[in-house]
Amino acid sequence: MIEKFNFKVIEKKWQHKWSESDSFVAKKDLSKKKFYILEMFPYPSGKIHMGHVRNYTLGDVIARYKRGKGFNVLHPMGWDAFGMPAENAAMQNNIHPAEWTYENIETMRSQLKLMGLSIDWSREFATCDQDYYHHQQKLFKKLYENDIVYKKKSYVNWDPVDNTVLANEQVIDGKGWRSGADVEQRELSQWFFKIKDYAEELLSDLDILDKWPEKVKLMQKNWIGKSEGCHLCFEIFDSNKDKTNQQLDIFTTRPDTIFGASFCAISPMHPLAKKISETNESVTNFINTQSSSAVNEESIARTEKEGLKTDLFVEHPLKKDTFLPIYIANFILMDYGTGAIYGVPAHDQRDFEFAKKYDLEILQVIKNKNMDEELTEAFTGEGELINSDFLNGMSVEEAKKCIISKLEELKLGKKEINYRLRDWGISRQRYWGCPIPIIYREDGEIVTVPDNELPITLPDDVDFSKPGNPLERHPTWKYTTCSETGLKAIRETDTLDTFVDSSWYFMKYCSDDIKMSNFKNEDLDYWMSVDQYVGGVEHAILHLLYSRFFSKALKSSGIGNISEPFNGLFTQGMVCHETYKTKKGEWVFPSDIKEKDNIFFHRETNEEIIKGPSESMSKSKKNVIDPEAIISMYGADTARWFMLSDSPPGRDINWSESGVRGSWKFINKVWTIINENKNLFETKIETTEIKSKKYNEIKKITHKILKDVTNNIESFQMNVAVAKIYELTNFISTFRPENNNDKDALKESIEILVRILEPMIPHLAEECWSIIGGNDLLCKQPWPIFDAQYIQDDMIQIVIQVNGKKKAVLEIENDSEQDKIIEKLKNIESIQVVKDLSKVKKIIFVKNKILNIVI
């Protein structure tokens, strides 16, 4: 009787061996091909969760596989350690954010180490390390010097109770997520990165990223939101139709509809609206009612169109003596285009609704053949221009071209491209972030802090008992002097958005000596770009777009030469689990449930529990399984194997107890096979030339599966690779060698099995490798290459169809020709047709695959 696999002892043993032999420490070596595999680094929230287990297992399979393939692999790990949860913990539990963060890192590092990941821990860092943010401050300065950073006033979500800015995601139904207070729109002076300047490059370079999911590229494309149109400049007239010497700029993508324009509208935030409000109380009131309530975006989109007519007009540029009234309207966004439009009610649904409400002219200028007389909604389709002077009869496309050149000729407008993408606001009124290396001098100058005064470090003595930014109200921290002029100065008390931290961390890993703050281009030149990035799809836009921008921005500032940081991207699915609730609707942890005859009860209270649908694991629904508990019960290999089985990595996986037990069963099956066959490896086996059928069979299956598993790993089909390995394992476990040749083949088969298991379940594989007498560490062994001669068989199966329906399967020599097969078919009862070939219309023959007789 073979004992169960003792993972508790064996997993520790190999983790120790890998670590002491520096097996996964990466060294720059220009003579070797590199492979940079990276998973999105974790936020140190407390403990690792199953999502991390899935993410890092997937990455580790790739890392270990690529090492086997002979690549110089970089597989690092670090911590996305700045951010709000640390400050919230500070407020709630009176613990310093640094202490909270570093404690969590300790815990999570030790948890990750239990998983046996092949990570180069020598390159580990946290973004809240002084060294890291020191370097980030230098990068900020570089971007500042290269005119990629600027400061401007902008509207932000302001929580009046917590005295802080909130991100859009933190505003729930118009209220602050923590305080519950009504969120205000407040104008603040904020730092921005000029990501908009890179919009075109960010868009067009998506085409190079052929190893990215189409879905993510499309999301980024939509987010960038390029649209081509026309910029127009109107003269503004007063109520007496006299020139005011002011102008109104508008942007439109439909210049072709210009003859249908019946009004203009500007945003309540538009400078012109503000100017009018100075002397007009009703305008002031209107603007105030529009700017106060920030509700969620969907309901904003459904809000009824409202407007206020001003006393101003613009003259239609092509229809003399036609004046369009200017409205201030709630549906015009200030931060898209110019914050002003001309309204063409017949061909834009919003303008249509607005015109109906305020009784404005609806003039149709595009007509489609089969159209009703009266428009009941805006017509946005293709058609022919009418009521449009010189544009009449043209298609939409033709009219666009024609009108733009006409407007350009008249110097009234010009072709323009607009992007939905907005500049990236990076100021946060927070303590736990990277200080911005800027001082405001008493003479009004804004200057960067000189390099020899960096890093600007966060003060330790901070007070979280009051809401707001502790840096702002710190007694001394912000007061300083300018070393160049001796003038008094005040530090910038805003810190950088944490997305800045994660926009270049993958470059920092490339530093040979991670503790040095030097950032060498030659290191980047060797290791960058990341060959394979793995993470959740929830970062499809922000993190991935910001990182792409940052690489480009650094490149144009002379740092690195990377235009795309991530060559390959894989977005893995989520880990789900059934949910459980009491009848009162309180969530219950799965670990507190017991089951009897398909009815669920609370383990302690015996209360009946209702089982709900499987949803992605979340603390709030309590449908979480603690990875550490699983690892201590079944071991890391079982957890890893389960994560790779069944579900394709890109889709959601459902965590199940029976699935984990199945994985544990498999681990032991391999363990049993190795122990039962270990004597095979003790002596050399003499072989002979004559090979049995059995021998050919095991050779064929082994090499076929080796080939398949290799392809499956390359194409991220880990679940299929797992299935193939099951097949091989099942075959080996029932294989009974009859002679020395068979034994020799079995040995090879077992060796291959052990080698291809290593990326997935490395502890077991290493232990097996040592049992069968393999040299050195298994993780340093090359990946085996399948031998094509064993895969090719003399006899193959060919499918016989009649009219496309399968009638028989014929075993025949490889590469047999059609005639030979037809001959053979004459002996088969169920296929009568071949006896009289005159009735056969056609024969479709695909060599070694199929023969289809059409009658």
Next chain:
RNA sequence: GCGGCUAUGGUGGAAUUGGUAGACACGCUGGUUUUAGGUACCAGUGAGGCAACUCAUGGGGGUUCGAGUCCCUCUAGCCGCACCA
């Protein structure tokens, strides 16, 4: 509202990319071993039929010698964006 993805047994999912549908696993049924089984092993398991066979990849249509795979259309579910001029 706009854009996208997905749909295969009781379940998760395979299918060499247009060529034997259901690999592999879970579950279930029966059997053997065991003091016991939430163990191990063996056999069976898409549906219908005694059978030869027939029907089956969300529904309907099409292209093709041949369709889970390609095209059209409908339905359902999921995801992203959201007054973007």
